[in-house]
Amino acid sequence: MLRPVKYNDFMVKGNIFAAPLAGYSNFPTRMLYQEHGADLTFTEMISARGIVHEDEKTLALLYTDKNEKNKAVQIFDDDKYILSEACEYIQTKTPYKIININAGCSVKKILRANKGGALLKDPRKLNDILHYISKNIRIHLTLKIRSGWDENDLNYRRIGKIASDNNCKMIIFHPRTVKQVFSGKANWDQVYDLKKKVPIPVIGNGDIFTVQEAYDRLKHPVDGIMVGRGAIGNPWIFENIKKFIKGERYTEPDPKEKIRGMFLHLQKMVQFFGERKGIIIFRCQMAQYIKSFKDSAGIRKKIQICDKFSEIEKILAEYK
Numbered sequence: 266m267l268r269p270v271k272y273n274d275f276m277v278k279g280n281i282f283a284a285p286l287a288g289y290s291n292f293p294t295r296m297l298y299q300e301h302g303a304d305l306t307f308t309e310m311i312s313a314r315g316i317v318h319e320d321e322k323t324l325a326l327l328y329t330d331k332n333e334k335n336k337a338v339q340i341f342d343d344d345k346y347i348l349s350e351a352c353e354y355i356q357t358k359t360p361y362k363i364i365n366i367n368a369g370c371s372v373k374k375i376l377r378a379n380k381g382g383a384l385l386k387d388p389r390k391l392n393d394i395l396h397y398i399s400k401n402i403r404i405h406l407t408l409k410i411r412s413g414w415d416e417n418d419l420n421y422r423r424i425g426k427i428a429s430d431n432n433c434k435m436i437i438f439h440p441r442t443v444k445q446v447f448s449g450k451a452n453w454d455q456v457y458d459l460k461k462k463v464p465i466p467v468i469g470n471g472d473i474f475t476v477q478e479a480y481d482r483l484k485h486p487v488d489g490i491m492v493g494r495g496a497i498g499n500p501w502i503f504e505n506i507k508k509f510i511k512g513e514r515y516t517e518p519d520p521k522e523k524i525r526g527m528f529l530h531l532q533k534m535v536q537f538f539g540e541r542k543g544i545i546i547f548r549c550q551m552a553q554y555i556k557s558f559k560d561s562a563g564i565r566k567k568i569q570i571c572d573k574f575s576e577i578e579k580i581l582a583e584y585k
């Protein structure tokens with residue numbers, strides 16, 4: 266179940282990935298996930314246009330360093346020239362060796378611009394994009410998709426073929442339609458089905474919140490899994506999935522451990538972003554760390570107005 270993900274010259278050392286999450290997948294959080302066992306981390310979706318225009322805020326999202334070992338950068342747009350130029354920037358000016366094209370985002374603003382999941386509505390255009398990009402790319406190209414635009418157009422098989430025909434080395438598949446956004450359940454039968462249809466590795470993604478769910482998915486034909494929401498406030502999930510699969514003892518973090526882990530995470534955020542910005546960006550994650558606590562709403566309310574590390578420490582001291 267636990268194994269490298271390989272295809273020709275493409276290799277990732279393990280098959281438990283951390284998903285790209287806009288607003289969450291910043292450098293310190295990705296590093297934390299790797300320390301907890303994630304085998305591959307993704308930047309959040311980054312505008313290819315912003316990269317091409319060398320927009321300062323966009324380029325900041327590309328930050329990485331040599332300690333971040335197994336990493337991929339995810340970009341989005343619907344213009345093959347822009348995407349190709351962004352790929353050129355990444356392969357010449359950054360250390361990333363894996364590029365992931367977002368063809369699954371279901372956020373309205375992105376869809377209105379015909380980007381993200383909207384690319385699934387027009388397979389010929391997606392084919393043209395991937396064909397054009399793959400001509401000039403020297404690092405690994407990968408694709409992230411959903412099942413299709415809506416339930417009347419489940420075209421993941423066709424999209425999977427387009428990806429493998431155009432030299433993509435891996436597909437990440439979240440088996441919901443774009444229209445579904447996050448409603449209903451991820452249909453993993455579609456993941457196993459795609460795995461049988463394409464030669465390139467297929468990584469399944471969607472609704473993995475427990476080690477048991479990870480284990481159950483990996484019993485089926487699939488090359489790996491990717492965890493998104495299940496890792497927010499729970500970086501331990503990666504190592505626990507691995508321990509569970511190997512039959513080793515593992516423990517779910519108790520409140521004390523959660524507080525300890527949260528502080529370590531917050532420290533990393535503050536070190537990287539500075540105190541105020543680090544805390545502000547971290548707020549949404551903090552809420553997830555403490556969500557199972559007895560008075561989580563009360564604690565959250567108090568913490569949400571803090572912008573000093575010492576204040577947060579004081580509030581949480583009683584839980585230590």
Ligand SMILES: Cc1cc2nc3c(=O)[nH]c(=O)nc-3n(C[C@H](O)[C@H](O)[C@H](O)COP(=O)(O)O)c2cc1C
Nearest residue numbers: 284285286287309310439470471472473492493494
């Ligand atoms: C807050 C949030 C931000 C997300 N941002 C991205 C993103 O930047 N790029 C992307 O491909 N998917 C993004 N996704 C989708 C996730 O990567 C993943 O496909 C989805 O959440 C299903 O996996 P999960 O059930 O494990 O969370 C986002 C999801 C959430 C909840």
